[in-house]
Amino acid sequence: MKGGILNPDNGFEAAVKNFLKDVMEKADIDALLLPFKNAVGDSFEWRLVTADKLAEASVVPPVIAVNGARALSSITRSGKSAMKIAALMRPCEARAAIELSKLNQCDLEPVVLISMDCPGAMPLQDYIADPEKVEKEFEHAAREWNNELIRPICRMCDIFTCTESTWCDADIHVALPETENNAVAFISNTDKGREVLEKVGIGREEELGDWQKKMNARIEERKAARKKAREELKQHVTGLNSLSDTFGSCINCQVCRSVCPVCYCRQCLFNSVKVHYAPDDYLLQAESKGTMKFTPDTLLFQTGRMTHMSVSCVGCGACEDCCPMDIKVAQIFSIAADETQKLFDYIPGKRDAPPPLRVYNEQELKEYET
Amino acid sequence: MMPQVITIKKSAEEGIKEFCKVLLQSKKVAGVLALTRKNRSAYYSLVTDPAKMDETTPLAPVMPANAATLLSRLTWEEGPPQPIAAVVRPCEERAFIERIKLQQGTFKNLYIISMTCGGVFPLKLLAQGEIENNLPQYYASLNKAETVENIRDVCKGCVHFIPCNADFTIDMLGRNNDSECAMVVNTDRGEELIKGIEYSIEKRDTPLLRGHEDKKMKGLIEHREKVGEQFYGEYHFGEPGMAGLSSALYKCVGCHSCSRACPICYCNLCNFNSEQHDTRFSKFASQLRKSGSVRVPPDTMLFHIGRLNHVSISCVGCGMCEDVCPVNIPLGTLFSEISKALQSIFDYVSGKNPDEDIPVSTFEEEELTQVQ
Numbered sequence: 117m118k119g120g121i122l123n124p125d126n127g128f129e130a131a132v133k134n135f136l137k138d139v140m141e142k143a144d145i146d147a148l149l150l151p152f153k154n155a156v157g158d159s160f161e162w163r164l165v166t167a168d169k170l171a172e173a174s175v176v177p178p179v180i181a182v183n184g185a186r187a188l189s190s191i192t193r194s195g196k197s198a199m200k201i202a203a204l205m206r207p208c209e210a211r212a213a214i215e216l217s218k219l220n221q222c223d224l225e226p227v228v229l230i231s232m233d234c235p236g237a238m239p240l241q242d243y244i245a246d247p248e249k250v251e252k253e254f255e256h257a258a259r260e261w262n263n264e265l266i267r268p269i270c271r272m273c274d275i276f277t278c279t280e281s282t283w284c285d286a287d288i289h290v291a292l293p294e295t296e297n298n299a300v301a302f303i304s305n306t307d308k309g310r311e312v313l314e315k316v317g318i319g320r321e322e323e324l325g326d327w328q329k330k331m332n333a334r335i336e337e338r339k340a341a342r343k344k345a346r347e348e349l350k351q352h353v354t355g356l357n358s359l360s361d362t363f364g365s366c367i368n369c370q371v372c373r374s375v376c377p378v379c380y381c382r383q384c385l386f387n388s389v390k391v392h393y394a395p396d397d398y399l400l401q402a403e404s405k406g407t408m409k410f411t412p413d414t415l416l417f418q419t420g421r422m423t424h425m426s427v428s429c430v431g432c433g434a435c436e437d438c439c440p441m442d443i444k445v446a447q448i449f450s451i452a453a454d455e456t457q458k459l460f461d462y463i464p465g466k467r468d469a470p471p472p473l474r475v476y477n478e479q480e481l482k483e484y485e486t
Numbered sequence: 487m488m489p490q491v492i493t494i495k496k497s498a499e500e501g502i503k504e505f506c507k508v509l510l511q512s513k514k515v516a517g518v519l520a521l522t523r524k525n526r527s528a529y530y531s532l533v534t535d536p537a538k539m540d541e542t543t544p545l546a547p548v549m550p551a552n553a554a555t556l557l558s559r560l561t562w563e564e565g566p567p568q569p570i571a572a573v574v575r576p577c578e579e580r581a582f583i584e585r586i587k588l589q590q591g592t593f594k595n596l597y598i599i600s601m602t603c604g605g606v607f608p609l610k611l612l613a614q615g616e617i618e619n620n621l622p623q624y625y626a627s628l629n630k631a632e633t634v635e636n637i638r639d640v641c642k643g644c645v646h647f648i649p650c651n652a653d654f655t656i657d658m659l660g661r662n663n664d665s666e667c668a669m670v671v672n673t674d675r676g677e678e679l680i681k682g683i684e685y686s687i688e689k690r691d692t693p694l695l696r697g698h699e700d701k702k703m704k705g706l707i708e709h710r711e712k713v714g715e716q717f718y719g720e721y722h723f724g725e726p727g728m729a730g731l732s733s734a735l736y737k738c739v740g741c742h743s744c745s746r747a748c749p750i751c752y753c754n755l756c757n758f759n760s761e762q763h764d765t766r767f768s769k770f771a772s773q774l775r776k777s778g779s780v781r782v783p784p785d786t787m788l789f790h791i792g793r794l795n796h797v798s799i800s801c802v803g804c805g806m807c808e809d810v811c812p813v814n815i816p817l818g819t820l821f822s823e824i825s826k827a828l829q830s831i832f833d834y835v836s837g838k839n840p841d842e843d844i845p846v847s848t849f850e851e852e853e854l855t856q857v858q
Contacts, residue, residue, distance in 0.1 A: 156733050156737075158736065159736065161781055161782075162783075163782060164780045165780075191782055193764060194761075197771075198767070201775075241814075244737065244813045365526050365527035365613065371812060374743065375739065380760050382761070383755045387746075394562070395565070398560060399568070400622060402534045405535075406534055406535025406538040408531065411530070424768065438741055438812035440743075440810045441526075457828065473826065
């Protein structure tokens with residue numbers, strides 16, 4: 117892996133901010149989309165800012181309060197942007213943004229998408245309960261790449277960086293310091309990214325061997341963790357009975373859907389009159405077993421949502437972060453998503469490959485034909 | 487009419503189950519909507535088989551959903567074809583009355599069984615499997631007509647714990663219900679329903695239920711009023727204007743869960759999720775030029791203030807919004823206190839009187855002259 121290295125004087129945050137400042141000045145970028153601590157300091161929020169506000173930004177916030185793809189989508193979804201925007205986010209957020217652009221919910225044309233090495237994120241509800249404690253834990257987790265502390269969904273994520281043995285389709289990827297001199301490296305993945313690095317005078321040909329070696333080891337670790345998690349989680353979702361146990365405590369609040377970057381429908385099918393039946397139907401349904409769970413649609417909602425979005429699921433964990441009933445919804449969806457994605461040989465968040473449900477292929481899924 | 491009282495020689499929960507069983511067995515109702523709690527999960531069940539009543543826990547002090555939302559679906563549009571009885575809490579009953587006024591349900595073929603309410607535990611406690619441990623102290627406090635520890639904040643400040651329009655009310659507060667419980671028949675239709683049922687219940691014609699005038703109840707109401715205000719003050723909502731409000735709402739992640747869980751927010755597609763509220767890029771650009779910084783996604787405050795506008799005249803303070811909020815914004819306290827203030831302007835109490843129209847749906851020539 118090759119890229120450009122910056123040796124920062126005062127930490128990597130300052131180096132990244134300096135880089136972003138340079139990008140704005142030299143690569144004709146008008147605005148930056150970055151995470152900031154909010155005005156009262158009890159959580160984080162996305163802000164679209166000009167260069168003078170850069171100093172206050174949090175380059176790697178401990179939590180993903182709102183998925184960056186949702187932020188980017190809300191800016192670029194309606195109306196062509198006359199401005200050029202550089203957006204810095206975690207790899208899963210960048211993947212969601214690319215996925216949303218394929219689904220016409222996000223315009224990446226005016227955007228330079230920048231991702232960074234992600235040590236994982238902390239559970240949002242834990243952070244809200246005790247920001248100070250969780251911030252400290254995150255510092256530790258990020259420094260040591262301690263997998264114990266981060267969210268379960270992050271522990272099993274193996275696309276958090278950009279080495280040759282993984283992939284990243286953000287225009288530019290920021291490799292966080294792994295060498296003794298605290299160097300930050302910038303890797304370009306697209307023509308747009310290469311052009312930007314050129315304009316700010318960052319080379320692209322320096323060897324990143326040490327960093328890559330360390331990252332590759334972590335990727336292997338995470339892959340093993342994912343495999344193990346898959347085995348453990350499988351029993352919770354195999355067959356209808358275990359599924360209904362797993363989602364038994366679901367109260368059908370549908371927050372998983374509303375915070376999911378991929379679930380972009382304004383009016384979810386499962387929230388529409390389409391799933392409302394006449395009172396008589398409910399009574400008949402109840403009579404077949406003498407009793408029924410009412411609201412009746414929690415499992416239909418979960419499996420329906422899975423059918424709708426799992427091919428595009430990037431495993432960002434927003435659903436699980438917000439679930440009031442602590443259901444392992446992200447872990448389960450992510451594991452199920454592996455299967456559907458494999459079926460179509462599709463990787464969400466990769467540029468150029470169209471979402472499989474958008475393309476007609478005469479010769480596919482033969483094994484399901486009767 | 488002097489209210490009839492039914493005494494059942496069973497604990498309150500078993501008594502309600504027994505009563506519902508009898509209603510089902512005698513075909514007085516075709517179904518019963520009642521809560522079921524199992525370990526970490528709780529949900530409403532629609533029961534048609536009397537034997538299956540045993541699986542329910544109608545008095546479990548949790549609220550996985552405000553039943554008004556479910557009753558709306560169960561009575562949509564003309565009411566169920568056969569009678570149904572529902573065991574719900576006073577705030578659920580009040581929310582349903584508001585929904586009826588909003589043409590989202592009907593009392594036709596629906597009988598309400600309610601109770602003097604000790605409040606419910608937050609959903610987090612349910613998710614963590616902590617309900618069982620909290621039950622002894624719940625019933626101990628209930629027997630003494632005191633506020634239970636660990637219940638939802640809104641419940642601690644709730645003064646509407648005596649149901650107003652239930653057909654049947656179980657007397658829970660300030661009474662030991664371990665081996666015998668009392669149920670008041672409040673309405674003519676309730677009396678009509680149980681006519682001709684022969685079973686082991688004792689009917690009396692003296693009211694047992696402690697009403698609003700009862701000393702213990704009065705004391706609790708006064709105490710609760712203070713607590714509500716105190717909560718409101720603690721969260722600095724008291725600070726007038728946007729400052730206090732926005733400080734509490736900064737951490738909002740825009741999931742709109744509060745609106746989905748709200749029994750009054752019945753719109754299938756919320757105005758604030760509609761295309762109408764998409765922000766054009768040009769607006770981002772002009773705001774950026776003005777201040778150099780725009781929060782994204784935008785309009786967090788607009789959503790909450792808009793929702794306050796839409797629901798506060800009917801808000802019953804059930805606390806569902808607060809319980810599902812992933813970032814612990816004290817929305818229940820905020821909404822119920824503001825609603826109280828708004829409703830008092832119109833001399834209106836949401837869900838209290840089914841025959842009274844919602845003030846915003848009526849025209850009065852002579853009102854609010856002070857804001858003209």
